[in-house]
Every structure is written in C-alpha cells, then in structure tokens.
Amino acid sequence: MRISAETERQFLEAVFKAQRFSAKDGALLADTLVDADLRGISSHGIQRLAWYTRMIKDHTLEPTHQPKILNETPTSLLIDANQSMGQIASAFTMNKLIEKTKQLGVSLAVIRNSNHFGTAGYYSRMACKAGLIGISTTNTRPLVVPTNATEAFLGSNALAFTFPADPHPFVFDGATAVVSSGKIQVLAKKGAQIPGDWAVDEHRQVLHDAQTVEDNLTKIAFSENRPGGGVLTLGGQQEVNSNYKGFGNSLIIELLTGILAQGSLSADTNTGKHDFSQFFMTINPALFGDPEVLKANVTTMFDRIRHLKHLPGTKIMIPGDREYRHYDENLVQGVSIDPQTLTEMQQVGAEFGVAVPAALKA
Amino acid sequence: MRISAETERQFLEAVFKAQRFSAKDGALLADTLVDADLRGISSHGIQRLAWYTRMIKDHTLEPTHQPKILNETPTSLLIDANQSMGQIASAFTMNKLIEKTKQLGVSLAVIRNSNHFGTAGYYSRMACKAGLIGISTTNTRPLVVPTNATEAFLGSNALAFTFPADPHPFVFDGATAVVSSGKIQVLAKKGAQIPGDWAVDEHRQVLHDAQTVEDNLTKIAFSENRPGGGVLTLGGQQEVNSNYKGFGNSLIIELLTGILAQGSLSADTNTGKHDFSQFFMTINPALFGDPEVLKANVTTMFDRIRHLKHLPGTKIMIPGDREYRHYDENLVQGVSIDPQTLTEMQQVGAEFGVAVPAALKA
DSSP: OEEOHHHHHHHHHHHHHHTTOOHHHHHHHHHHHHHHHHTTOGGGTGGGHHHHHHHHHTTSSOTTOOOEEEEEETTEEEEEOTTOOHHHHHHHHHHHHHHHHHHHSEEEEEEEEEOOOSOTHHHHHHHHHTTOEEEEEEOOSEEEEOTTBSBOOEEOOEEEEEEOOSSSOEEEEEESBSSOHHHHHHHHHTTOBOOSSOEEOTTSOEEOBHHHHHHHHHHHHHOSSOOSBEEEBTTOSOGGGTHHHHHHHHHHHHIIIIIHHTOOOGGGOSSSSOOEEEEEEEEOGGGTSOHHHHHHHHHHHHHHHHTSOBOTTOOOOOTTHHHHHHHHHHHHHOEEOOHHHHHHHHHHHHHHTOOOOGGGTO | OEEOHHHHHHHHHHHHHHTTOOHHHHHHHHHHHHHHHHTTOGGGTGGGHHHHHHHHHTTSSOTTOOOEEEEEETTEEEEEOTTOOHHHHHHHHHHHHHHHHHHHSEEEEEEEEEOOOSOTHHHHHHHHHTTOEEEEEEOOSEEEEOTTBSBOOEEOOEEEEEEOOSSSOEEEEEESBSSOHHHHHHHHHTTOBOOSSOEEOTTSOEEOBHHHHHHHHHHHHHOSSOOSBEEEBTTOSOGGGTHHHHHHHHHHHHIIIIIHHTOOOGGGOSSSSOOEEEEEEEEOGGGTSOHHHHHHHHHHHHHHHHTSOBOTTOOOOOTTHHHHHHHHHHHHHOEEOOHHHHHHHHHHHHHHTOOOOGGGTO
16 A cells, blocks of 8 residues: 655654654654655654654653753764654754864764664765765664674664765665664565575574564563574674674674763663664765765766676666665655554554544545 | 794895885884784785785885875875875874874875775774774775676775774774685685685686685786676675675775775776775764773673673684784794795895895794
8 A cells, every 4th residue: 555755744744743743853753754665665664653652652752852962072972862762863963963074074973862763874865965975873772693692782783874976875774784673574574484594593593484583583672581593793694704794893883872872782772771872974075075076986986886797687786776766666656554554553643633644544 | 834023023124124115114014014914814914025025016116105195184184195005104194193083083084096005904903002993994906796796896895993992902804895805815825615605706606616716816806807706795695695785885995995085996906007095084982981981881892792692612702802812822922924925035035135034944
C-alpha cells in the first residue's frame, strides 16, 4: 500500500503536534522519517513511529525538551541533547557546525544524553547542501560481536560520510557492522531467510533464519542477562578475512560517540538508565582547492567506476546511487506502508486524535 | 636471521646518508622502517629499502627535496611534497598539525605530489604522543575491485586512527581493502596459499595461490593494460555480505587523498608520471572532556572487551595489542631479516659503500 510523501508528512506532523513537539521540531521529525521512506530506507521511516511513541510514554524521550550547549569553541560544540529526540539535537548541532566551518574550514561536535537520531545520512547531507564534506555517527544498542567473541558488545554504530558530487552527492550511510538490526527485522517480518553471513549464535556459527536471529537480537539488545551471539563485524565470521578491520571501524565510532560524550557505551544501553551519543564533523573542501573543480573531478571518477567491467547482470553503484534512485521513484509512486505499520499508525492516530490518511482506509 | 633494531638503524642511516638524504631526513626514514620491523609489520620495514633505492634512480623520489607549504590556515595545510619521500612530508605535516590542534582543537592537511609514506600509523601515533586523536591516510597503486567489478580501480588505501589509552594507544592501522598487497607478497615469498577470500580473477572467482595472485597484482599495479581481477574490498566476494561497505570505506580514502589533493587517483598510478596523496587530521579530545578521564574510560572499555566470552583457543585483541606485543618482543630478540632482504641489503650496501652489519655476515 502506498501513500504520497506529502500525505505521510501531514499525518506525522499532526501526530507530533499532538505529542507536544513544537511545530518546528515536529516538522523536522516528520521530514527525517519521510526522507528515509523516500530513499527506500524504510527501516528508519514511519515504521519507527510506534517506537518513538513508546519512548515518550516511558520518558526516555521528552517532546518539549531542547538541546543545551555545554561547551563551545570556534571549532567545536559539546551538546547536551537533554533527552530531546536525537533528530532535534542533531539538526541543531549540524546547523551550527556549518556556520563554524564556513569560518574556520573544519568543526566537530559531540552530543551526549541523546536518543535515536534516524538515519545518519540526514545530517551529513545537510553539510553537503552547504558545499561541505559531512560526517555523522551514532552508537546504538548492543548487537555486534567483536572478532573471536561469542557475545555482543558494540552497537551497529552507524557512519555517514558525504562529499559533494553531481548529479547527487556521495552518500555513504549505514551501520559499520555487516548490517543494521533493521535489515534483519524486515526479513523476519516477511518470514524470509538471511541471504548472507550476518549473524551468529553463541558458538559463532552463522544463523540464517531471520526470525530466530531477530528473537535473539531482541534479547541481546534489551535484556539484563544477554545471551550469546549477535551480528558480525564487516568482514564476517572469520579472522582470516580481516573481520578485525570491521571490528576496528565499529570501535572507532564507539570512541567518537560513547567515549568522547562520556555517555553510555553501546554495551550498556540494554536496560536501565542509558543514553546514546552522536559525533559530527564538517570540512570545507575549499581549504584545498576550488570546490567546483573538486566536484567535477569526483563526478568524473564516479562515472569511470560505474563503467568498469563487471559481472553480467550486475551494476556498479556508487554509495548514494541507490537511495537517490528510490527518492525519485517514490516521489512519483508514493512511499510503501506495510500492513503492520498501518496497524500501528491506526493505533497511534486513535490515541492522539489524528485520522489516518484516507488513502489507507480503503 | 635477526639483528638488533639499533644495528638496523645504523645501517639504514648510513645508506640514506650516502643516498644524499640530510642527516635529519635519513634518521626519520630509518626510524619509520625500524619502527615497522619492531612492530612486526615487516612488509613496511627494511625490505622496502631496495624499492626506495630504485625510486631514487628513476627520479620518482628526490632525496634532497623538501616539502613546501602551498596554503595554510589556522586549521589546515595544503602541502606539496615536492617529490620528497612520503615520510618526510608526512612527519613535517603532522608536527605542524599538532601545533595547530593545540591552539584550535582540530586541524587537517592534504599532501600532494608525494610518494609512499611507510605505515600510516607512524604519523597518527605522533599525534597520540601529544595527547591527540590522530588520523592518517594515503592512496596507493591500483589493486582493489569495487563491488561487482571484475577489474581493479581503487588502491588498498590505508587508514590509521589512533586514540590515547593505557597501556598503549588504540592503533587501528591498515589497508581499507581486505589485505594490503604486502601480505600477499609475504605469502608468495614463502610459497604459501592464501588462507582467506582476499583476491579474485577476472571472473571475480577467489584465488588461493599466493604466487599466482602476486604475479597478477604486479601486472595490475604496474602495467598499461591492466588485466582483470584484484584484491577484494572488506566484506569479500559477495554483495550480500555488504562488501559495498568496504568499497565505500576505500572510496572515502580516495576522496580525502587523490581527490582533495588533485593528485593521481589510485587507478592512474600504474605507469607514467604519477604521484600519491595523503590526508591527516588531529583532534584534541580535551574539547569534550578531561583527557585523563577519557583515557581511563577507554582503557576500561578495552579491558571489558578483551575479557568477553570468546571461542576456545582464540584471543580478543584491541587494534594495537598485537603490534605493541611484537614491539616489546623484537626490542629484546631483534628484528627478523629474510634471506631475500639480506641479499638486497648487500647489493644496496655495496653500491653505496656501506657494510652490512657484522651479524648478517655469519
């Protein structure tokens, strides 16, 4: 079932208003979810609404709170999200970094006491719109087993890196782990098998049944006594394929987020009082050359890569190609709403006095 | 065969002096090679001497040249290495970044017109010694096949990231590809098989014979008409295991080096006039908290990870653990010299009038 992005936006803004977010914050939150659905990242779209609503109820998330600046220098910000939604603190922070980087060429920020922030790419793309290189990261719930370990410690720890290019920017945006938990949730909903080496049991044996993995990951991420197993680091099951490099990548994000923020480590966000932390950076490429020349050079390089010899029936895609294609398609055909999300929209709508879009009632 | 690090250093300094490097530059170059050998990174140790000597002869490398500052701001440097050795421009640059970051908390640099720079970790560890977070990257010869591609385009594109910790810093240092070409060279010298999924042929089929792969990589990296195949991105052969994330990581390094420097892309360093580019960054963690508290928190986190449940007979190691262990061991037992490297040392020594260490003559 599909609805237009505009219809999705109106519904979400009405719900967020009823949940006591300001008009500005509600519009931002709605935009991050609509944007994810348009880009085909449905794991981070409107299907998160029911979860966000639960976070308001248990006071993990306070809709009226605003982020506070704890420390500011010409090149940096330390922000207390103050239990506002991650999106609110993150957009606030990225807008300030863009101004700083226009002055001094580079700036960076750490956010503590934060929540889930949607897709990492949303904020690094803000930098790109201003002609800057953007970096955006967050730690997450514990899911990922370090090299040789049989229990989870790290989060899926997202990283987005964007760089200006034509016809669209380079957008690398995803978990540093092999996959985010959302990808497994989507397969479990469909009763599907996991097609690759993504998750392991307590003996580091690869599991392929998505529902089995999803049940295990839920226990790992949300219970006091974490069972064994989890999601693999990039590089897979075996040390011989350099999975310690994927482990290193995930650790770097943990250092820049939970450690620099002095917030919860991913490992400690399973139960009890906890928070998430974010790290952002913007760089002005003009420090090193004419931005238009650099952009043209990048665009040429990507075109050369897209046209390399490749396996028959496959395509070489630059990070961002897929999501900008989805964006264009979904603007026309509307965004997809799965049956479970529709049910959740009806429940949240009923509770907050917002009618679900007419198109979904048929 | 083993010699003491001090003996290795004296031999190298004498050779570099005879090759017309200044005493200061020769000492630095020797230190980077001895340091790599001590850390067990023998692919980047004294076995590179014969190659460096060839680069002097073909004027890729000019021993008496010094780097030049092309553009400087309070937070950035654009450097022309001026065909000096990569180590010379890189150490020059990192020393300046450390001073800048002590002022403004963050700074970054791009080096163009450079050469091979040794191990990436050498420079990010310089930042760490000054209490800073260090990032160090370079592009390299073409070796790596993008996701779905059957020919190489990217370099192995090294990344080092260091963060202060006890008893030693976090040192993530290596190719963004599954492996660097050096690892395959070492196996080929031994006539060994490749134990994992590292390299593919022109049909993206995994190859396991190290000599076959090494022969192919040499043609890919150094000839005009590049044959198919190459080294895999982190994540391996198949898209389903998210090898596009490894591709993205390698592309990020290419953007920060070849693109920002307006130098050669890795793809274009196979023949003809070309250069390599480097990117460095330093961050002061004190922007966000008391450095001693942050360091203690990191140390505690690493100890927790080292003690996670793991597979019998394995160990969980934090990036850096292995190389600091080798360092301590090799300081005592000496660094290992393989027979081929000994032959090369004798040839270079004879040519430049430097006697090989007595210990190697037995």
